[in-house]
Amino acid sequence: MTVLEKFQNGDKRALSKIISFIENRQDGYRELLGKLYSKCGHAIRIGVTGPPGAGKSTLVNGLLHQFLKANKKVGVIAVDPSSPFTGGALLGDRVRMNEFPLDGDIYFRSMATRGASGGLTAATNNVLVAMDAFGFDVTIVETVGVGQVELDIIDACDTVVVTLVPESGDAVQAMKAGLMEIADVFAVNKADRPNSDRIVTDLRSALEFKAHDEHTWMIPVIPTVAIEKKNIEELFEKILEHIAFIKANGNFETHRQLQIEKKIIAILKNRFEKEIVDKLASQVDFAQTIEAIYKGNADPYAVAGDLYNEYSKDIGS
Numbered sequence: 281m282t283v284l285e286k287f288q289n290g291d292k293r294a295l296s297k298i299i300s301f302i303e304n305r306q307d308g309y310r311e312l313l314g315k316l317y318s319k320c321g322h323a324i325r326i327g328v329t330g331p332p333g334a335g336k337s338t339l340v341n342g343l344l345h346q347f348l349k350a351n352k353k354v355g356v357i358a359v360d361p362s363s364p365f366t367g368g369a370l371l372g373d374r375v376r377m378n379e380f381p382l383d384g385d386i387y388f389r390s391m392a393t394r395g396a397s398g399g400l401t402a403a404t405n406n407v408l409v410a411m412d413a414f415g416f417d418v419t420i421v422e423t424v425g426v427g428q429v430e431l432d433i434i435d436a437c438d439t440v441v442v443t444l445v446p447e448s449g450d451a452v453q454a455m456k457a458g459l460m461e462i463a464d465v466f467a468v469n470k471a472d473r474p475n476s477d478r479i480v481t482d483l484r485s486a487l488e489f490k491a492h493d494e495h496t497w498m499i500p501v502i503p504t505v506a507i508e509k510k511n512i513e514e515l516f517e518k519i520l521e522h523i524a525f526i527k528a529n530g531n532f533e534t535h536r537q538l539q540i541e542k543k544i545i546a547i548l549k550n551r552f553e554k555e556i557v558d559k560l561a562s563q564v565d566f567a568q569t570i571e572a573i574y575k576g577n578a579d580p581y582a583v584a585g586d587l588y589n590e591y592s593k594d595i596g597s
């Protein structure tokens with residue numbers, strides 16, 4: 281049996297191999313992804329983001345138990361934040377792996393991003409496609425909400441859970457960080473800590489102020505204590521409610537279609553960029569050009585303009 285056949289038979293080791301193959305962009309990965317694309321579209325995508333150590337993994341763990349109870353198969357991706365503060369993705373995975381049997385309905389994968397530059401959004405999306413095609417009902421992506429890349433990853437999800445803690449500050453800070461725009465559900469975790477009521481009330485009243493009517497999803501704010509599995513069921517239900525809400529009002533479909541458009545553009549950009557860079561590197565003597573610009577005999581706009589004109593002629597032919 282080929283790896284793909286094993287994958288289609290539900291072999292998780294084959295899934296892991298296929299994910300590595302895609303992640304490493306081995307020869308033929310595009311064709312493979314093409315095949316997988318035609319088999320996906322079934323799994324819902326949940327993003328869980330928030331500051332380092334907010335309790336995202338613990339929350340995800342709690343949600344997994346809820347999904348298992350509902351007889352759902354779940355694939356989880358932990359996007360390693362490459363952060364010197366946490367560096368905990370591997371250990372985290374190990375702990376959770378022990379809790380959920382390898383042959384069960386839960387599958388974990390962490391994205392090897394340490395030291396990697398760029399391409400993380402595409403790689404994560406591709407892994408989501410592989411998990412979807414494998415037959416998971418739900419996929420969950422955990423990221424540390426820091427930069428644009430993480431925001432892009434989260435943007436591909438149907439429902440985004442933003443995790444905050446009592447120490448995260450107030451609603452104004454959440455607004456400044458753009459969290460109001462990306463959150464579909466707020467979890468204020470570590471609600472066992474002092475002053476957790478304050479941020480909950482604060483967020484709720486800030487959200488009330490946002491323009492809304494009966495067609496708007498009202499972002500719920502749920503205090504949780506992930507280590508004690510407190511309010512996890514409520515969080516789980518809000519996630520399902522949000523999915524049902526966007527499916528009913530058409531936003532689910534619109535958002536998915538927008539993701540497809542973004543994907544096509546990303547593939548094109550990637551291929552053009554690579555082609556152009558390769559061509560320039562083989563044909564242009566940059567040293568001479570740089571020297572000329574440095575000496576004031578040319579300017580970078582004119583040089584880039586000439587190169588652009590020359591190359592776009594080629595594309596048109």
Ligand SMILES: Nc1nc2c(ncn2[C@@H]2O[C@H](COP(=O)(O)OP(=O)(O)OP(=O)(O)O)[C@@H](O)[C@H]2O)c(=O)[nH]1
Pocket residue numbers: 331332333334335336337338339366367368369372424469470471472473504505506507508
């Ligand atoms: N007091 C308290 N501690 C919690 C709670 N939830 C999680 N923790 C603890 O907070 C620490 C971080 O939890 P994680 O679930 O690893 O947090 P994370 O957000 O996934 O962390 P990174 O992935 O490293 O950013 C662990 O020591 C947890 O046991 C909670 O509700 N209350």
Ligand SMILES: [Mg+2]
Pocket residue numbers: 336337338372422
């Ligand atoms: Mg974590």
